[in-house]
Amino acid sequence: MPEQSAVTVLAPLPAEHHDRAATALADLAGPDRAVPAFDRLAGLHFARLMLLDDAVSPSGTRVGPSLLYTADLDGPADAHLQALADVSGPGLDRAFSCCTDYPTRPDPASRTAWLRAHRIPEAAFYVNTVGRGVSQVRAEARLRKGLEAYLDEHRDDLVDLPPAEIHAVLRRHALTDPDLRVGVVPARRPPLWWRARELAHLLAVPAVLLPLLPVILLALPFVAVVLLIHELRDVPDRQRPDPVAVERLRAGEDHVAHNPFAAVGFLKPGPFRAALTRTVLFAISYAVRHVLNRGSLAGVTTIHFARWVYLSPERMIFLSSYDGSLESYMDDFIDKVAWGLNAIFSNGLGYPRTILLLWRGARDEEQFKNHLRTRQALSHVWWSAYEDLTALNARSNAAIRRGLARRTLSDDEARDWLALL
Amino acid sequence: MAPTRSAAPHRVDRGARGPAAPAPGPAPRSGRGVDRADVQGIVGSGYGRLPEAVFLGLRVDDGAAGRALLAGLLPLVTSMAADHGTRALNVALGHRGLARLGLPQAALDQFSLEFTGGMTTPTRSAFLGDEGEHAPSTWAWGGPTNPRVDVLLLLYAASDVELRTHTEAVRRLVPADGVEEVVTLPTATLAQRDHLGFADGISQPTVAGLHGEGADGDVALGEFLLGYPNAYGTRTGRPLLPAAADPGRLLFPAPDAGTPSVDLGRNGTYLVARTFALDVTAFWDHAHRWAARTGLPAEQVAAKMVGRWPSGTSLTISPDRDDQAHPVDNAFRYHRDGDALGLGCPIAAHARRANPRDSLDPRPGSEASVRVNDRHRLLRRGRQYDVLPCDQDAGDGTEADAGRGLHFLCVNANLSRQFEFVQHTWLNNPAFAGLQDSPDPIAGAHAPDSGVFPLPAEPVRHRLLDLPRFVRVRGGGYFFLPGVRALHYLASGPSADRRTP
Numbered sequence: 001m002p003e004q005s006a007v008t009v010l011a012p013l014p015a016e017h018h019d020r021a022a023t024a025l026a027d028l029a030g031p032d033r034a035v036p037a038f039d040r041l042a043g044l045h046f047a048r049l050m051l052l053d054d055a056v057s058p059s060g061t062r063v064g065p066s067l068l069y070t071a072d073l074d075g076p077a078d079a080h081l082q083a084l085a086d087v088s089g090p091g092l093d094r095a096f097s098c099c100t101d102y103p104t105r106p107d108p109a110s111r112t113a114w115l116r117a118h119r120i121p122e123a124a125f126y127v128n129t130v131g132r133g134v135s136q137v138r139a140e141a142r143l144r145k146g147l148e149a150y151l152d153e154h155r156d157d158l159v160d161l162p163p164a165e166i167h168a169v170l171r172r173h174a175l176t177d178p179d180l181r182v183g184v185v186p187a188r189r190p191p192l193w194w195r196a197r198e199l200a201h202l203l204a205v206p207a208v209l210l211p212l213l214p215v216i217l218l219a220l221p222f223v224a225v226v227l228l229i230h231e232l233r234d235v236p237d238r239q240r241p242d243p244v245a246v247e248r249l250r251a252g253e254d255h256v257a258h259n260p261f262a263a264v265g266f267l268k269p270g271p272f273r274a275a276l277t278r279t280v281l282f283a284i285s286y287a288v289r290h291v292l293n294r295g296s297l298a299g300v301t302t303i304h305f306a307r308w309v310y311l312s313p314e315r316m317i318f319l320s321s322y323d324g325s326l327e328s329y330m331d332d333f334i335d336k337v338a339w340g341l342n343a344i345f346s347n348g349l350g351y352p353r354t355i356l357l358l359w360r361g362a363r364d365e366e367q368f369k370n371h372l373r374t375r376q377a378l379s380h381v382w383w384s385a386y387e388d389l390t391a392l393n394a395r396s397n398a399a400i401r402r403g404l405a406r407r408t409l410s411d412d413e414a415r416d417w418l419a420l421l
Numbered sequence: 422m423a424p425t426r427s428a429a430p431h432r433v434d435r436g437a438r439g440p441a442a443p444a445p446g447p448a449p450r451s452g453r454g455v456d457r458a459d460v461q462g463i464v465g466s467g468y469g470r471l472p473e474a475v476f477l478g479l480r481v482d483d484g485a486a487g488r489a490l491l492a493g494l495l496p497l498v499t500s501m502a503a504d505h506g507t508r509a510l511n512v513a514l515g516h517r518g519l520a521r522l523g524l525p526q527a528a529l530d531q532f533s534l535e536f537t538g539g540m541t542t543p544t545r546s547a548f549l550g551d552e553g554e555h556a557p558s559t560w561a562w563g564g565p566t567n568p569r570v571d572v573l574l575l576l577y578a579a580s581d582v583e584l585r586t587h588t589e590a591v592r593r594l595v596p597a598d599g600v601e602e603v604v605t606l607p608t609a610t611l612a613q614r615d616h617l618g619f620a621d622g623i624s625q626p627t628v629a630g631l632h633g634e635g636a637d638g639d640v641a642l643g644e645f646l647l648g649y650p651n652a653y654g655t656r657t658g659r660p661l662l663p664a665a666a667d668p669g670r671l672l673f674p675a676p677d678a679g680t681p682s683v684d685l686g687r688n689g690t691y692l693v694a695r696t697f698a699l700d701v702t703a704f705w706d707h708a709h710r711w712a713a714r715t716g717l718p719a720e721q722v723a724a725k726m727v728g729r730w731p732s733g734t735s736l737t738i739s740p741d742r743d744d745q746a747h748p749v750d751n752a753f754r755y756h757r758d759g760d761a762l763g764l765g766c767p768i769a770a771h772a773r774r775a776n777p778r779d780s781l782d783p784r785p786g787s788e789a790s791v792r793v794n795d796r797h798r799l800l801r802r803g804r805q806y807d808v809l810p811c812d813q814d815a816g817d818g819t820e821a822d823a824g825r826g827l828h829f830l831c832v833n834a835n836l837s838r839q840f841e842f843v844q845h846t847w848l849n850n851p852a853f854a855g856l857q858d859s860p861d862p863i864a865g866a867h868a869p870d871s872g873v874f875p876l877p878a879e880p881v882r883h884r885l886l887d888l889p890r891f892v893r894v895r896g897g898g899y900f901f902l903p904g905v906r907a908l909h910y911l912a913s914g915p916s917a918d919r920r921t922p
């Protein structure tokens with residue numbers, strides 16, 4: 001069972017090549033979808049290419065356009081870069097050849113070197129279920145389909161059996177079918193060294209912070225006051241999103257079970273917000289690594305992957321792949337994790353007014369939705385390894401496999417298990 | 422205060438400025454309760470006591486003529502306060518219609534994006550599932566090839582004869598030039614059962630302030646009327662005009678605006694209209710086919726798809742049989758009342774997904790779950806029809822189903838979070854609540870003969886495969902259903918200081 005990694009590659013784009021790059025990405029999303037051959041990259045969950053438009057920072061500096069490649073994948077990131085440079089070479093060339101320092105005569109080695117040179121770190125990376133790899137997701141989807149088909153055919157022969165016996169019959173059936181055989185053994189657990197490393201990190205962070213606790217507690221009231229003063233001075237966005245821009249974004253949404261989301265924005269200026277953002281991201285990254293790593297991001301069960309990345313010290317991008325429509329995604333945010341969203345996104349310019357970081361903010365439904373739509377960026381090229389599966393589907397498929405992999409179940413256990421099908 | 426009624430509707434000169442029907446006096450500057458005389462009656466009820474109805478679609482080519490029409494109609498418009506008698510009339514307006522009537526661009530732009538763009542923009546069609554043979558280009562009304570419907574008139578009456586007189590009276594108010602009736606949608610006499618044989622319109626949200634004083638657990642008024650706090654305690658965006666644009670003080674002041682403003686949206690809401698042709702034969706064929714395969718009675722298979730028994734009895738309360746004697750129950754919840762797995766009412770059933778009650782996150786079975794659920798409620802006001810006269814596509818009328826269907830109407834203040842969410846995320850979504858490949862069997866968009874309907878059973882579920890599409894979308898539109906004062910305001914036309922350049 002592989003652990004998941006993120007790859008983020010950011011390359012500045014000379015302004016005069018903006019349109020050329022846009023056309024290249026449009027082709028890669030449309031007629032030339034097959035060119036990057038993402039489906040040939042083992043262990044790739046999601047990949048995207050996007051063109052970030054130029055912008056002016058709050059301090060008045062012009063930020064030129066850039067190209068971004070991101071991937072959510074199984075196994076080490078560097079192995080992915082190498083495979084990408086090889087298998088997806090033609091696609092990379094099409095997308096990035098407008099960048100000044102892209103190799104003029106690209107080959108796998110020069111592309112890899114270029115990708116490595118432009119890789120930037122993620123400030124936080126959320127994985128819906130740590131350890132569940134692409135091949136597992138796909139195998140378990142096949143398993144469910146196979147079992148469902150068997151039940152469709154043989155229901156009449158089974159209904160009079162005790163539930164535990166039905167489980168046994170399905171297990172025997174899975175053993176005879178090469179497509180389903182994976183289901184009779186449990187998914188592999190993460191290797192011992194990996195679990196040890198995670199445990200060490202889980203403990204080390206509090207251990208280091210514990211001695212600082214008195215200082216933190218003493219400082220907290222002062223931080224709160226400073227924060228309140230900052231919040232009073234904040235200027236929330238008032239504008240509604242441009243209907244034409246919304247149409248363009250909508251055109252790229254709701255074609256398969258999930259959607260790509262991307263939002264780009266500047267941080268509120270000043271060292272206080274800068275430090276607060278770092279702190280919150282640190283907390284998020286600790287939480288998603290050790291606590292929120294089993295199918296739910298604080299109550300939201302529809303996010304496959306998400307990441308926060310600094311494009312520059314004052315500009316951030318948030319990227320995710322989520323199930324359902326943007327409206328339902330935003331509703332989930334507001335209804336289930338408004339406080340969590342506020343904690344991080346209220347450091348961005350124009351966010352609806354918060355009170356002490358966690359309150360109000362996203363609960364201002366309309367302002368929040370307008371804010372997200374105005375900050376949303378188009379994910380020009382987006383690829384998913386399992387287009388018709390939601391995160392909940394993948395989770396229930398995994399539960400079906402866990403049950404099937406057990407040699408015997410009691411009648412009660414088998415009854416619960418059968419309800420998954 | 423109630424708009425004064427003039428004895429006989431009188432015609433207004435084209436181009437006349439100022440209110441034609443005696444306008445209501447200045448709006449109270451403050452007021453907490455709902456002014457029921459300002460809310461159109463269809464928000465408060467579906468006019469169950471008036472079994473006959475017809476819907477008329479009008480195109481406005483000339484603003485002054487359109488305003489004259491509104492002015493003429495005003496004395497006939499039924500408010501919630503005046504919801505008695507043997508006739509009713511309500512008036513809804515399309516976005517283009519509002520522009521024709523002279524509403525300035527700045528005000529037009531403040532309506533929701535869904536209403537502004539309309540039901541038939543390509544991305545919206547894809548979102549709602551209006552594609553292929555359901556695409557607006559194939560529609561009988563409301564599509565890009567059909568005449569534009571700027572004004573939708575909903576007429577109700579106690580009898581057939583009464584409806585005819587009512588319709589004639591309304592038609593007489595349509596100016597000869599500049600306004601044209603382009604769609605006529607007759608409806609079937611209101612009946613106990615719909616075409617499929619099921620009682621419909623049973624479950625409706627209880628709205629604080631509309632139905633009684635407002636009790637715990639009621640849905641916030643702002644979910645169904647603009648200008649009031651919604652489920653998040655804020656007021657949904659709507660057109661606010663500078664106070665100077667309303668010298669007659671017809672409109673209510675807007676409490677949540679930065680500068681002195683009046684509220685054109687207050688006591689108004691959005692009306693969704695969708696015309697669905699129903700293939701009743703295909704529905705019962707499917708039910709019988711799977712009854713034979715599963716060994717269940719056909720009526721039960723059909724009820725499982727609908728989510729209630731034909732009489733309206735809840736499948737959760739009475740899983741095994743229809744109970745005509747039992748009063749129709751609507752206080753139940755799926756998880757709390759022991760139906761978490763859908764052994765009574767399947768998770769994929771139409772009524773359960775159109776209102777999952779306490780089925781979804783957070784914490785199914787909890788009050789929190791219901792609270793989140795209640796941010797997606799609809800007031801349904803539809804009527805059945807037997808013929809769709811404007812339908813070129815309905816076949817030659819020899820087959821049993823030519824033309825039958827439902828004019829689905831619903832009222833909500835936030836099209837995106839309410840109607841569109843329900844249609845897309847709950848009905849169309851094949852992965853609703855963790856399901857796989859299971860769109861709503863009645864009203865969900867899916868490719869014909871694809872999709873499954875899982876019918877939970879112990880110890881092994883049934884699955885109904887190859888789900889046909891029983892419903893075909895034949896028309897529709899998004900409309901603004903203004904408050905009565907707003908209608909007066911619109912009828913009075915652009916004054917000098919708010920005229921479009």
Ligand code: HEM
Nearest residue numbers: 619620621622623624697729772775776827843844864892
């Ligand atoms: C031709 C299409 C349709 C038919 C035949 C139909 C029929 C029914 C029936 C028989 C019921 C159960 C009775 C009741 O609770 O009132 C029902 C409930 C309901 N339907 Fe539909 N319906 C259709 C389309 C739609 C659409 C398109 C929507 C929304 C977008 C919708 C929303 C609802 C809601 C909200 C309920 C109430 C559920 C509850 O509160 O328990 N229906 N429908």
